[in-house]
Every structure is written in C-alpha cells, then in structure tokens.
Amino acid sequence: MSRINVEIFLGIIIVLLTGGMILAYGINEQARMEEYKVAQAASAIENGAAIFDNNCKGCHGVQGEGVAGLCPPLNDRFFFTERMKEVGWTGTLEDYIISTVAGGRLVSTRPEQYPGGGKPAMPSWSEQFGGPLRNDQIRDLAAFIMNWESTAPDRETEPSLAGPPVGTDITQELPPGDAANGEALATSKGCAGCHVTTNNGPAWAASAGQPGIGDRAATRIEQDDYNGAATSAEQYLLESIVSTNAYVVPGFAIQMPANFGQSLTAQETADLIAYMLTIK
Amino acid sequence: MLKSLNFQDLRKKAGSAIDHRVRIITAGMGLDELRAVVRGDPPTEKPNPRYKVHTTSFLFHIRPRYYEKGSTILSHTFRLGFFTAFFFFLELFTGLILMVYYTPSPGAAYQSILELESNVFFGQLMRDMHRLGAEAMVIFTALHMLRTYLTGSYKKDRSFTWLTGVILLGITLGLSFSGYLLPWDQLAYWAVTIGTSMAEAAPIFGEQVNLLLRGAPDIGAGGLLRFYLGHVVLFPLLAVLVISIHYYKVSREHGISLPAKYEEGNVSAEVKKNAKSRLDFIPDLLSHEVFLTTLGLLAVVAGIVALGYSAPLESHANPQQTPLDTKAPWYFWWLQGMLKLGDKSVMGIILPTILVLVLLAVPYIDRNPHRSLFKRPWAVSIGILSVILLIVLSYMGLPTYGIEMPAATRIIQDVAPEEGPGPLYEVPFDQLQPGVYAVSENPPDELCPQIDFGCPVFTEVFHGYNDDVIHASTAEGLEPYQQLPNAEAVMVVEDWQNDLRKVTMRITWDDVESGESTTYEKHVFIHRNSGGE
Amino acid sequence: MTDKPDQLAEKRLPINRREFLNLAWLASLGFLTLDIAGVGYLFAMPIFKEGEFGGVVNVGTVSDLPPAGSPPANYPKVKVWLSNTDQGAVALYKVCTHLGCLYNWNNQEGKFICPCHGSQFTAEGEYIQGPAPRSLDKFAISAVNPQTGEVLAGPTPGPLPLDGLPSDALIQIDTGDKTQGAPKS
Numbered sequence: 001m002s003r004i005n006v007e008i009f010l011g012i013i014i015v016l017l018t019g020g021m022i023l024a025y026g027i028n029e030q031a032r033m034e035e036y037k038v039a040q041a042a043s044a045i046e047n048g049a050a051i052f053d054n055n056c057k058g059c060h061g062v063q064g065e066g067v068a069g070l071c072p073p074l075n076d077r078f079f080f081t082e083r084m085k086e087v088g089w090t091g092t093l094e095d096y097i098i099s100t101v102a103g104g105r106l107v108s109t110r111p112e113q114y115p116g117g118g119k120p121a122m123p124s125w126s127e128q129f130g131g132p133l134r135n136d137q138i139r140d141l142a143a144f145i146m147n148w149e150s151t152a153p154d155r156e157t158e159p160s161l162a163g164p165p166v167g168t169d170i171t172q173e174l175p176p177g178d179a180a181n182g183e184a185l186a187t188s189k190g191c192a193g194c195h196v197t198t199n200n201g202p203a204w205a206a207s208a209g210q211p212g213i214g215d216r217a218a219t220r221i222e223q224d225d226y227n228g229a230a231t232s233a234e235q236y237l238l239e240s241i242v243s244t245n246a247y248v249v250p251g252f253a254i255q256m257p258a259n260f261g262q263s264l265t266a267q268e269t270a271d272l273i274a275y276m277l278t279i280k
Numbered sequence: 281m282l283k284s285l286n287f288q289d290l291r292k293k294a295g296s297a298i299d300h301r302v303r304i305i306t307a308g309m310g311l312d313e314l315r316a317v318v319r320g321d322p323p324t325e326k327p328n329p330r331y332k333v334h335t336t337s338f339l340f341h342i343r344p345r346y347y348e349k350g351s352t353i354l355s356h357t358f359r360l361g362f363f364t365a366f367f368f369f370l371e372l373f374t375g376l377i378l379m380v381y382y383t384p385s386p387g388a389a390y391q392s393i394l395e396l397e398s399n400v401f402f403g404q405l406m407r408d409m410h411r412l413g414a415e416a417m418v419i420f421t422a423l424h425m426l427r428t429y430l431t432g433s434y435k436k437d438r439s440f441t442w443l444t445g446v447i448l449l450g451i452t453l454g455l456s457f458s459g460y461l462l463p464w465d466q467l468a469y470w471a472v473t474i475g476t477s478m479a480e481a482a483p484i485f486g487e488q489v490n491l492l493l494r495g496a497p498d499i500g501a502g503g504l505l506r507f508y509l510g511h512v513v514l515f516p517l518l519a520v521l522v523i524s525i526h527y528y529k530v531s532r533e534h535g536i537s538l539p540a541k542y543e544e545g546n547v548s549a550e551v552k553k554n555a556k557s558r559l560d561f562i563p564d565l566l567s568h569e570v571f572l573t574t575l576g577l578l579a580v581v582a583g584i585v586a587l588g589y590s591a592p593l594e595s596h597a598n599p600q601q602t603p604l605d606t607k608a609p610w611y612f613w614w615l616q617g618m619l620k621l622g623d624k625s626v627m628g629i630i631l632p633t634i635l636v637l638v639l640l641a642v643p644y645i646d647r648n649p650h651r652s653l654f655k656r657p658w659a660v661s662i663g664i665l666s667v668i669l670l671i672v673l674s675y676m677g678l679p680t681y682g683i684e685m686p687a688a689t690r691i692i693q694d695v696a697p698e699e700g701p702g703p704l705y706e707v708p709f710d711q712l713q714p715g716v717y718a719v720s721e722n723p724p725d726e727l728c729p730q731i732d733f734g735c736p737v738f739t740e741v742f743h744g745y746n747d748d749v750i751h752a753s754t755a756e757g758l759e760p761y762q763q764l765p766n767a768e769a770v771m772v773v774e775d776w777q778n779d780l781r782k783v784t785m786r787i788t789w790d791d792v793e794s795g796e797s798t799t800y801e802k803h804v805f806i807h808r809n810s811g812g813e
Numbered sequence: 814m815t816d817k818p819d820q821l822a823e824k825r826l827p828i829n830r831r832e833f834l835n836l837a838w839l840a841s842l843g844f845l846t847l848d849i850a851g852v853g854y855l856f857a858m859p860i861f862k863e864g865e866f867g868g869v870v871n872v873g874t875v876s877d878l879p880p881a882g883s884p885p886a887n888y889p890k891v892k893v894w895l896s897n898t899d900q901g902a903v904a905l906y907k908v909c910t911h912l913g914c915l916y917n918w919n920n921q922e923g924k925f926i927c928p929c930h931g932s933q934f935t936a937e938g939e940y941i942q943g944p945a946p947r948s949l950d951k952f953a954i955s956a957v958n959p960q961t962g963e964v965l966a967g968p969t970p971g972p973l974p975l976d977g978l979p980s981d982a983l984i985q986i987d988t989g990d991k992t993q994g995a996p997k998s
Contacts, residue, residue: 005831008831009834012838019844022848022849026852
C-alpha cells in the first residue's frame with residue numbers, strides 16, 4: 001500500500017479512536033461530576049476545620065462545645081434543632097451561620113447566658129465588613145459547622161447531676177475512683193476534645209519527650225514555677241479540673257471551662273482522676 | 281412531443297447542470313475532477329483545475345499551490361511549525377468555549393472554575409485540553425525554533441521570517457503567562473506575582489510598568505481583568521497578525537527550506553532536480569495535513585482520557601499567604617534559576633532582554649553563508665550550549681534548589697504539602713487510625729495491628745516521615761539547616777468530626793547553634809471524600 | 814461543453830483503494846464532527862441547581878399551602894403563582910402568555926389581571942378574556958417525602974390533588990418543565 005494510503009488508513013483508525021474516547025468519557029461524565037461535587041464538599045469541610053481552628057475555638061471551644069459564660073456551643077443538638085426557631089430565622093441554618101459569621105453580632109441574643117466578647121458580642125468576619133475572611137472561606141466554615149449535625153450531643157440542656165457537685169475545695173476527700181468509668185466520662189464530658197491526644201490543653205497521652213499525665217502530675221507540683229496549692233498528684237489533678245485559674249501550664253492559654261466544679265459530682269471527678277492516673 | 285423526450289438527454293442535461301454548479305462552488309473542479317482527486321488520479325483537464333482553487337478561495341490562497349519535494353521530508357521539519365499552528369488553533373477554539381463559563385473577577389473566578397468542572401458537561405475536559413494544548417504549544421514553538429536554527433533556515437531571504445518567529449515566541453509565552461493567572465488559585469496567584477515583580481525590577485520605569493500590568497501595586501481585581509483582556513483579546517490579535525506575516529512569507533515568498541545538503545552538499549544534479557520537483561498541495565498534502573490534525577487531536581484527547589493528564593487547581597488565592605514550594609510555570613524555571621544567582625534587575629530584566637535581542641539578531645549576526653550543520657561549527661556549538669544552559673538554569677529554578685528550608689519544615693512539607701497532592705493525602709481514610717505514632721530507630725512494620733486489613737499505605741507514609749527524621753538526626757555531613765540533633769517526633773491522628781480526622785506532626789530537636797530545645801508542629805485536616813489533594 | 818458520453822463511460826470506473834479509503838475517512842470524520850457537535854451542545858446547555866429558576870424548587874410542605882379557595886401564594890424569585898384550587902394545587906408561570914409581562918392577582922374580582930394589555934385569567938389559570946392567545950402556562954408540580962425523597966404524587970402540570978397527602982410532604986415545582994396552557998377557544 002502506498003504511503004498515502006497507509007496514512008489514510010491510519011487516519012481512519014485515529015479518528016475512530018478519538019471519537020470513541022470522547023464518547024466513553026462522555027458516558028462517564030455524569031458520574032464524574034457527582035464525584036467531583038462530593039470531593040468539593042469534603043474539601044470545604046477540611047478548609048472550614050482549619051479556619052475554625054485558627055479563629056473560632058477561643059470563644060466557641062475547640063470542638064464547638066462553647067465556653068460557659070462566654071459563647072454558645074455550636075456542636076450541640078439544640079443549635080441544630082431549636083436555635084432558628086428561637087431567634088425567628090426563616091432561612092436555612094447554613095444561611096444563618098453564614099450571616100452571623102459574616103456580619104457578627106453587635107448585641108448578644110442571650111446576654112445573661114452568653115455575653116460574648118462585650119462590644120460587639122461577636123466581631124464581623126467578612127471582608128465586606130472589615131473582617132479577615134473571604135466569602136468562600138465563610139461558606140467553608142459553615143460547611144464545617146454543619147458537619148456536626150449528625151453527631152451533636154445535648155449540651156445546652158444541663159443534665160441533672162447524680163449527686164451534689166464536687167465544688168472547688170481541692171483538699172476534700174474523694175471516694176475511690178473507677179478508671180474505666182473515668183475513661184467514658186472523659187469523652188462524654190468533652191475532655192477528649194482538648195486533652196487526651198490533642199495538644200490544646202496539655203495532652204494527657206505520653207508524647208515526644210514526656211510521660212503521660214499520670215506521671216507528670218506528681219512531678220508538676222515539684223516544679224519551681226508551680227504556684228497552685230496542691231500537695232499530691234491527685235490534688236493537682238483535682239485542682240486542674242475545678243480550680244482552673246490556680247495554675248496554668250506554661251505555653252498554654254486559659255481556655256478551659258471554669259465551672260466543672262458545678263457540673264461534676266464527686267464520684268465523677270474521682271473516676272476521671274483515677275483514669276488520668278493510669279495514663280503514664 | 282412526449283415521445284421525443286429522450287431519457288438519456290435528460291440525464292445529460294441534469295448531469296451538466298449539477299457539474300456546472302459544482303464547478304462554481306469548487307472554483308473550477310467538476311464532478312469528474314473531484315472524483316479524480318479522491319481517487320488519487322492525475323488532473324482530468326488542462327490547465328490543472330486544482331490550481332485555480334488557490335486563486336479564488338481565501339483559505340486555499342494562503343496555502344501554497346505546491347511544495348518542493350525535498351522540503352516535505354519528515355526528518356527535515358518534523359512538521360513542528362504545522363503542529364505549533366495546530367495547537368494555536370486548538371487553544372483558540374477551547375479558549376472560546378471556556379469563556380462561556382469563566383468570570384474574570386477575584387470574587388467569582390475560582391468558583392466559576394469549580395462550577396465548570398463540577399456542573400458542566402465536558403467542562404473538565406475542555407479545561408484540561410486548554411491547559412495541555414498550551415503546554416504543548418510552548419514546547420512545539422521551542423522545538424520549531426531549535427529546528428530552524430539547526431537547519432540554518434533563518435539565513436538570507438528568511439531573516440525577517442526568523443524575526444517574526446522570535447516575536448511569536450514572545451507572544452506564545454505572553455499568552456501562556458497571562459492565562460496562568462486566570463484560575464485565581466494559589467498556584468496562579470503567586471507564580472504571576474513573582475513574574476510581574478520582575479517587571480518592577482526594570483530600571484527607570486519599573487514601577488510604572490508594574491502598575492500598568494497589575495492596575496495596582498499588587499495583583500487584585502484590576503490585575504486579573506487586565507491579564508484576562510490581554511489573554512483573550514490583545515495577545516490573540518497580535519498572534520493572528522504576526523502569524524499571518526510569518527506564514528505569508530513562508531507560503532508565498534521563500535517557501536519551506538530544502539535540507540541543506542540539496543543546496544550545498546555533494547549530491548548529483550539529478551537528485552537535486554528531484555528534490556526541487558513540485559508536489560501539488562491538492563490532494564496529497566491536504567490529505568496529509570488532515571491526517572496530522574487528527575493525530576494532534578488524538579494525542580491531546582488520549583493524553584487526558586487515557587493517560588490521565590489533569591489541569592491542577594490548588595486552593596483559592598490567598599494574597600496574605602505564600603505557600604511553601606511556590607514555583608513559576610515550567611517554561612520560566614530558567615528565569616527563576618537566574619533570579620537565584622544575582623540582582624533581580626540584572627538577572628530578571630537586563631540579561632533576558634539582551635538574550636531576546638540576541639535571538640532577534642541571529643540572522644544578522646551570523647555571517648556564515650552555509651546552512652549545513654558541518655560547515656557551521658560555531659553556530660551549532662553555541663546552539664547546543666544554550667540548550668544545556670537552559671536546562672541547567674531550569675533545574676536551578678526548582679524550589680528544592682538553593683532554598684535552605686529548615687529540615688523540620690522540609691520533612692513535614694514532603695509528607696503533607698501545603699498545596700497540591702502529597703503522600704499523606706493518598707492514604708485511604710480508613711487506614712488513618714487514630715493514635716499517637718512516635719518516630720524511632722526501629723518503627724513497627726505494621727502500625728495498625730488491631731485491624732484486619734492493617735494500614736499498609738499509612739505505615740509506608742509514616743516510615744518515610746520516620747526515616748527523614750532519623751536521617752536528619754543522625755546522618756553525617758549535613759549542612760546546619762539540614763540537621764535535627766536529638767530529634768524526637770510524633771505523628772498524631774485524631775477523630776475530629778464525622779468523617780474528618782486531624783493529623784498533627786510535631787518534631788522537637790536541639791537547635792544547632794543555641795542548643796535550645798525547639799519544636800515545629802503542623803496539622804492538617806483530612807476528610808474521607810476529599811481525594812488526593 | 815465537453816463530451817458527455819465519454820464522461821458517462823468514465824463514471825463506470827470501479828472504485829479504487831484510494832477512493833474507498835478517502836470515503837471511509839470522510840465518513841469517520843463526519844462521525845467525529847457529530848461527536849464534537851454533541852460535546853459542544855451538552856457543554857453549552859446550562860444545568861440548573863436545586864432552587865434556581867430553571868431547576869426544581871421546594872415551596873414548603875402541604876400544611877404551608879394556603880387553604881383551598883384562598884388567594885394564590887406568590888413566589889417571585891422563581892416566577893410562580895401557587896394556586897390551591899378545588900381540584901388541587903397548580904403552579905402557574907407568572908409570565909403572561911401574551912407578551913411577557915408579570916400579571917397580578919386581583920383580590921376584589923378574584924382573578925388574575927395583566928397590567929400591560931388587560932388579559933384576564935381564573936385562579937386555575939384558565940383564559941377569561943383579553944389579547945392573550947392561550948391560558949396560563951403551568952410548571953410540573955409534585956409532592957415528595959421530605960426524608961426519603963420518594964415521590965408521593967405527580968409530577969403533573971394539572972392540579973395536584975392534596976387529599977391523602979401527609980401534611981409534611983414537600984411540594985416541589987420543576988421550573989424547567991413547563992406545559993403551555995390550552996389555546997383560547
């Protein structure tokens with residue numbers, strides 16, 4: 001076959017291949033676009049998580065649990081089921097989040113419970129209103145917060161205590177603690193959000209260069225810079241939970257809720273301390 | 281009367297009427313001539329009706345009527361000029377298509393690209409084709425220039441054509457660079473910031489040039505719009521103008537050059553005559569060009585559909601944060617390499633300008649009348665040296681060269697880069713088991729013995745991290761910034777939210793100079809569905 | 814004119830390889846062109862997201878609807894008048910079928926009156942009088958289960974009967990699916 005005929009023959013194959021590939025790609029297009037949207041939604045949550053970590057956790061808590069007497073919890077069933085009705089918002093919850101984040105809050109809607117940062121209660125975050133965040137960042141942040149919807153626990157409704165609160169006297173005698181129950185409490189009371197492996201509050205787990213909290217508690221009170229009142233490892237741990245301002249570990253700012261003395265019973269506190277002491 | 285209606289007669293009359301119409305449309309080729317073209321037969325009439333098309337049709341007029349046989353030898357041109365033009369037209373076409381969905385405003389550009397890729401049929405294919413075509417166009421332009429240089433096809437009559445060619449190289453790079461900014465992601469924003477900052481380094485007029493290019497001291501809405509208009513209006517118009525001049529001279533004035541040996545070599549008169557004999561454009565060369573076009577299209581489509589080429593998209597442009605490992609587009613790595621060598625005015629503006637001027641003047645500097653490779657030792661050596669120099673400078677332009685990133689930063693950036701794909705992002709979500717994983721001399725072979733399927737990918741990524749830290753901690757002969765004496769490191773994985781995990785990497789070491797304990801920590805959030813980036 | 818009989822005789826030349834290949838090539842190029850044309854068409858056709866005009870819109874639950882016989886509900890963003898008539902709910906396109914103005918509901922007279930040229934329509938969208946050529950256009954309306962998305966009734970342009978539907982069923986209007994009104998008799 002002459003060169004030109006070979007070329008034409010190859011040309012036919014090439015054209016059919018090209019058309020075939022485009023067709024095959026086209027058949028898959030719908031699925032590809034759906035997958036892309038899913039991946040985009042996931043990226044939005046990732047970006048939102050980073051933004052929340054850099055901007056919001058100081059007032060709203062690392063895991064969105066809120067800070068008592070300061071800012072309301074977002075990772076909370078009340079927020080996802082009742083909040084919009086409470087304020088009379090007629091749009092979607094996502095729009096509510098975006099609107100609040102973008103425009104801020106001049107005055108708190110629940111000033112006795114959550115006064116926020118004073119004047120204004122919550123700053124405006126959108127670039128349009130002088131804040132640091134772009135519109136796409138605020139949307140990503142909303143996606144992150146909305147991702148709590150499926151697992152948000154009941155926080156706002158205070159669970160009734162099983163006994164009298166432990167109070168803030170660190171010299172009191174505590175009943176024997178059950179470390180296994182303490183481990184469960186560490187999750188249900190929200191400690192795990194900052195402490196167990198996270199390094200927002202000092203991490204309880206052993207990590208680079210230092211042992212777990214079980215061993216650290218005893219050595220901590222021997223340190224020169226320790227200015228609290230505890231005289232034993234158990235007292236130190238009790239002090240850390242109920243009297244948060246007594247001593248702050250260097251390198252960490254005060255973000256810990258200050259009212260655990262009112263929201264934990266003596267038994268629950270003892271269980272927690274027993275658990276912490278097992279983390280060496 | 282009816283009886284005298286001859287059926288044959290009617291057929292004759294109908295046939296000649298159709299033939300007449302066809303001749304009008306094809307400017308002189310009747311049905312039989314068309315069939316002869318398709319059959320590969322010689323022309324059926326004299327004078328050759330196929331030539332007339334070249335006079336009456338605009339599109340055929342700008343093409344040559346015939347080529348000299350020697351100039352069509354594949355190994356002489358490799359059809360590089362043809363493919364450069366092909367890719368230009370591909371870019372025009374795909375570019376016009378993309379304009380349907382793109383918005384050139386900082387608040388909307390990135391979102392319009394996401395919309396294009398997620399909510400438009402074939403949107404991602406069009407974008408990938410446009411990006412791949414652009415890179416191919418730069419490559420082919422450079423190769424075409426190299427070929428023309430080596431075959432000495434810039435001498436004598438062709439000097440001005442070479443000049444327009446260098447201008448086209450500049451326009452091609454301008455098109456590529458201006459288009460680079462449009463997605464408005466971190467990759468685009470910072471690459472173009474670096475590039476236009478060089479304009480600021482221009483002597484005397486630097487600041488004015490910078491303001492003209494960007495519309496503001498830094499790149500914002502004004503810059504994006506100016507770059508968009510440059511990319512979509514100014515450069516394409518210039519390109520069409522200069523391509524027309526360039527191609528007109530090739531097609532009408534001096535033709536494609538013959539290989540040098542036919543002009544100056546020791547070949548017999550008969551071979552020379554054969555090389556100069558004419559090859560009509562219609563039908564064989566036209567057929568050949570259609571073939572090459574389809575081949576080019578197949579290459580682009582296959583590159584995307586079969587080989588997985590994909591136009592990158594990093595996160596939204598953030599003018600307040602430059603990501604680590606920011607780099608220029610690959611065709612400017614040589615420039616980035618030069619910038620690492622010295623003063624930015626000299627390296628960024630003056631030397632490149634001199635380079636361009638030298639390129640433009642090559643036909644006028646080169647006094648050697650010969651075209652054959654063997655008779656131009658200086659020209660060929662300088663050419664080869666320049667290519668080598670370009671490659672070396674390009675290597676120096678890479679972000680890993682010449683930038684002393686502290687070891688801890690480098691190690692963590694390698695595992696989980698700020699932008700783009702990375703080993704940690706490739707780990708299947710279920711293998712990212714929550715826990716604290718400490719770096720040690722002998723890390724476990726399986727990080728997740730508690731689950732049946734184990735976590736092999738995660739283990740491998742951790743081992744990479746582990747080995748890097750140990751290497752920086754113990755290896756001999758490292759630079760101070762590469763050392764991590766007494767290093768201790770962890771990788772911590774935590775469940776953070778539904779289908780979201782947080783991975784923290786923390787390295788503690790003794791500072792080389794002061795001996796103080798220093799810590800570097802970075803965390804990333806990884807969602808189950810977010811793919812590899 | 815050249816010799817016709819010779820040309821006719823020439824036409825009988827059998828098809829040679831080159832000709833066959835060229836014709837096959839042209840056919841395959843034609844296929845590729847159609848392919849690319851299809852790509853271009855699909856690319857250029859806009860895809861509407863939920864909630865946008867042109868896509869599917871949720872207008873609330875069955876209990877949110879105005880009671881049967883009361884004035885219709887207005888959804889300006891998606892250009893819909895939602896009428897709850899005796900036969901059921903109907904989603905009327907707000908654009909008058911005459912020349913494109915948005916018509917209004919006149920409560921006193923109990924009908925739609927267009928301010929531009931005076932066309933009048935009943936609450937169900939039937940033509941009463943005026944220069945409009947036909948009754949009002951309707952969008953496909955359906956009721957879905959809000960949790961599962963399962964379609965409980967419809968989609969239909971005609972009135973959607975509401976009896977038997979749970980009060981929390983979501984009413985959806987597909988503004989991409991429009992049925993023209995019946996021509997005036």
